[in-house]
Amino acid sequence: STQSTWGHFLSVYFFSPAHGRWVPGTRSPMHRPISTRAFGGLLLVAFVAVATAWALAAGEPARTIPRRAALSRTRPQIKGVSRDGMDALDTEDDLTDLTVRYSFANRSEKVEVADDVQSTTDLDETQPVDIVPAEEEGTAGVRPILVSDDEALRNGSLKWPTWRVLVPAVFREFMRKRPEWALSNSNYTVYLYQRLNRRKPRYSYNFGHDAGVFAKFIVDFYHNLPDVTIFTHAHPEDHNIFFFKWINCLRPDMNYTNLNRLFLRNRGLGYWASHGWGAWVEQCWRDLLEAFNYSFPARKEPRVSCYCCAQFAVSRAQLLRHPLSSYQKMLKMLGEPPEVCHEGALSTDKLWAAHVPGQKKYAEHPKFHGKHTAAGALEHLQHIVIGGQPFFTKAYGNRQWCASFKPHTECPGSPCKGFTPQDVINDDGG
DSSP, X not given: OOBOHHHHHHHHXXXXXXXXXXXXXXXXXXXXXXXXXXXXXXXXXXXXXXXXXXXXXXXXXXXXXXXXXXXXXXXXXXXXXXHHHHHHOOTTSSSSSOEEEEEOSSOEEEEEEEOOOOOSSOOOTTSOOOSSOSSOOBOTTOOOOOGGGHHHHHHTSSOOSSSEEEEEEOSSTTSSXXXXXXXXXXXXXXXXXXXXXXXXXXXXXXXXXXXXHHHHHHHHTGGGOXXXXXEEESSGGGTOTTHHHHHHTBOTTOOEEEOOOOEEEEEOSHHHHTTTOHHHHHHHHHHHHHHXXXXXXXXXXXXXXXXXXXXXXXXXXXXXXXOHHHHHHHHHHHHSTTSOSSOSSOOTTTOSGXXXXXXXXXXXXXXXXXXXXXXXXXXXXXXXXXXXXXXXXXOOOHHHHHHHBOBTTTSTTOSBTTOOOSOEEEOSOO
């Protein structure tokens, strides 16, 4: 074959007695010159090797760590909020949907924060997802609620095994193993929905985060509600490390109580308005209040004071203060298609945010996923529409705690002992 100039160079460079110095016109007697075809093959092999190494380095999967663990490494500080307060902040704050970087002793690793963000697209219905087994689990000696019991529970022909029923809102958190606290026991019965396969039992449409699950339970069992229903997230202790001590100390005659520790004072729409979402969020808040015959003054910024993050206990009597139709409207807004809290054009003539520059004034888009609208609305307004408390409720004092919990002398760990919230946010901008 024809000898190439570069082939001649390589032959001389690597194999000449000059040890790497190319002496023009010389040729090593120890090696044949490289042909053009052979040299092209070498270049191709080298290119593939380099490209493969680069792809492997760039495509190394990020290590996923729990949200709280990631935030503990990257936790921003907000004026007036302690580190414990930051731990208790919910997903509606600007601490989610983020990718952070943290350094180990000798390397930097990309970390994706797992914040239980729920895609509104259901999994393929053919996937073998067994979130709710044929026989529901329970601890030894405790009869759990079976799927076959659901119809009897709805129509009232079957009573709940315990006066406390725990309803966790989960997505994929229990895929591998259900935690022990999420099993029915002698203290409370667990009722668990799944959000992954509409063909399987106890399906709750995947929209609105925890709000959709809470609304569905109330609608499903409105005519046979438990004495006390406890609504919680998949990781309840993220918001209150004493959560399980508290629920074990609930009084049977309690009415409504928050189960979190972080109190938000004078919460407005400033955070969402700063991102251009203020009109969508305000419209959802107003719609939810209207379903329960409450309202904000038109064209004034909605503001509330409340406990963070929508973990609460409520009695059957309190839930029955409102008709089933109110909860059906709530479920439609917060937990069903078409995946928007408010359908159609916004009521811009009533919205404060519609007159704030930079706001989206067109109809809410389904791709918004309901985190800030549906889920956020229930977090900030459940003390009003479900608890019957004033818009500007106050941080609980001993009287309020003791109305819902047994004394700590009778039930260790109870907040009924003059408990004062450790973290209070004075929120003057949302």
